[in-house]
Amino acid sequence: MNEALKELLDLLDLEQIELDIFRGRSPEERIQRVFGGQVAAQALVAAGRTVPDDRDVHSLHAYFIRPGDPAIPIVYNVERVRDGRSFTTRRVVAVQHGKAIFTMSASFHVRETGVEHQAVTMPQVVDPEGLPLFQDRMLQAVGTESPLREWVSRPRPVDARYVTPLTWEAYRDPELRGSNTNVWFRYDAELPDDPLLHVVLAAYASDFTLVDTVLLTHGLAWGASNLSGASLDHAMWFHRPFRVDEWMLYAQESPWSGAARGLAKGEMFTRSGELAVSVVQEAMIRVR
16 A cells, blocks of 8 residues: 555544544645545535435535635534435534534435446547556656656556546647546555445546546646636435545536636446446636
8 A cells, every 4th residue: 555545544533523523634735725525525424424324325415615724624514414214324424623614414324225237338448557657748748848847757546547638638639639538546455355445445536537538628737738727516426335545437518618617527447347436526627
């Protein structure tokens, strides 16, 4: 297990400071804002700690309200909205400097059986083992003089391998633009058999590349184009058990952008082709 993954698992081990009140911290590096996937993952951990073990999270709906400050802890207040016979609902508000920076509603469901179908199929793509690491491709794409090289070279908790072009590659070559992104990802360590942990880590990984799918359509790239952006809202549905320490394909597309916003959708498949997670996100994208 690399140090980046160890640190992430430590960040997800929230401190309980009162009944239904938890405190989380951010990495010690001083970036501009807290990574949205981290806040969503920590909020889901907080909600999950108030729910019986026989209920798994099946959906979450979140709004990013203010940028998170990485220099101070985040307090997560959990509201027990409903405890029904089959479903449990929780609302989480993340607070910094006395103000809400993030809200999330999450629903948990007892394990049941029912009718099943899957109308979507996993894209036919090359296997992940033959693809280069994200960091290696990015270092080549940004060039030897780019100030982004230090950020790109940092260890990451998620091993991500792109089947489709990176935004920086499409920025340099307009023929590589497109509205679809396919990425293999996994956490490169054997993780505990905790369903909530695998769901939380999927939520963390889900925020890495969705907005990039919008940028890829227009040949834009963070650090290259004169743009600013931020996640606005994020929704996820968890369809079946899965493991994020095994390869999963994250198939993403951007059906629309306009009015300084962009919409992206994603589907996470197990390697055997089973649809495990559906994701939708809208982001603010402003080009100056």
